[in-house]
Amino acid sequence: MSAIKVNALQKSFTGAPVLKGISVEVEQGEMLALIGSSGSGKSTLMRHLSGLTLADRGPASLVEVLGRKVQQHGRAASDIRRTRARIGHVFQQFNLINRLSVQTNVLIGALGRVPVWRSLPGWFTDAERRLALEALELVGLREHAMKRASTLSGGQQQRVAIARALMQQAEVILADEPIASLDPESSRLVMETLQRINRERGITVIVTLHQVDYARQYCRRAIALRDGEVFFNGPISALDDTTLATLYGTAHETAERPLIPSRPRQASGLELNPV
Numbered sequence: 001m002s003a004i005k006v007n008a009l010q011k012s013f014t015g016a017p018v019l020k021g022i023s024v025e026v027e028q029g030e031m032l033a034l035i036g037s038s039g040s041g042k043s044t045l046m047r048h049l050s051g052l053t054l055a056d057r058g059p060a061s062l063v064e065v066l067g068r069k070v071q072q073h074g075r076a077a078s079d080i081r082r083t084r085a086r087i088g089h090v091f092q093q094f095n096l097i098n099r100l101s102v103q104t105n106v107l108i109g110a111l112g113r114v115p116v117w118r119s120l121p122g123w124f125t126d127a128e129r130r131l132a133l134e135a136l137e138l139v140g141l142r143e144h145a146m147k148r149a150s151t152l153s154g155g156q157q158q159r160v161a162i163a164r165a166l167m168q169q170a171e172v173i174l175a176d177e178p179i180a181s182l183d184p185e186s187s188r189l190v191m192e193t194l195q196r197i198n199r200e201r202g203i204t205v206i207v208t209l210h211q212v213d214y215a216r217q218y219c220r221r222a223i224a225l226r227d228g229e230v231f232f233n234g235p236i237s238a239l240d241d242t243t244l245a246t247l248y249g250t251a252h253e254t255a256e257r258p259l260i261p262s263r264p265r266q267a268s269g270l271e272l273n274p275v
């Protein structure tokens with residue numbers, strides 16, 4: 001079964017459409033790279049997958065996740081919250097609560113599944129606390145459970161965000177530029193963590209990446225957007241230099257000079273050497 005099915009997705013904000021009739025599918029258990037130059041529409045597409053953004057009203061427009069409609073004809077499905085509960089998000093900015101412990105940040109992933117009356121920190125059950133520690137074990141951070149989140153490095157905080165998605169029992173994880181602000185070593189650890197949960201838990205992962213070399217190393221398939229359209233959809237091995245040069249609108253690049261995004265969000269996200 002497809003984990004994600006997108007059909008004829010079109011999105012305009014103010015002027016010309018930024019997504020122009022996107023149709024793609026992602027298989028359950030896949031780890032897929034979503035690539036493309038800055039402004040090509042990657043984040044906008046990701047936001048449509050969980051219904052955070054609604055598409056233009058189109059007769060064939062549809063987004064399904066795990067066999068359930070998220071949106072159709074530009075309207076949110078009535079049970080969108082139930083589907084969203086099965087989708088984990090990992091963002092470039094980590095989105096942790098700095099003053100809370102690492103374990104509590106992970107436990108927050110259980111919110112939405114526990115009754116409101118015990119959704120305050122301190123009201124989690126022993127079983128939930130054990131699950132949080134297991135999630136931290138899987139991302140290699142169990143020994144940091146009691147530390148304040150703010151004391152961890154950026155890469156560690158990103159792995160806490162992944163543990164939080166595990167705690168949520170997400171079946172699909174949408175990771176939007178999870179390594180854009182990290183150094184190469186932290187990036188490697190975060191990508192390995194995503195790969196591990198994909199392989200060991202069978203969680204479907206879609207990861208947007210600026211650095212093509214990370215996509216090559218960790219993903220079997222890539223979908224590349226160019227100016228709001230699917231420019232490439234296939235095995236990562238078919239992404240040759242010529243395709244990449246056309247995709248990024250650069251002169252032909254060699255393997256020694258990976259492509260650099262034209263509008264990086266943070267200078268520290270640039271990866272100048274292949275991994």
Ligand SMILES: Nc1ncnc2c1ncn2[C@@H]1O[C@H](COP(=O)(O)OP(=O)(O)OP(=O)(O)O)[C@@H](O)[C@H]1O
Nearest residue numbers: 013014018036037038039040041042043044045263
């Ligand atoms: N809320 C919004 N309002 C208006 N325009 C938007 C909005 N969100 C995105 N856009 C525009 O849609 C286009 C695609 O943006 P998007 O962020 O999806 O690109 P991206 O490929 O993720 O870029 P980057 O790699 O820099 O994150 C851009 O031109 C952007 O300015």
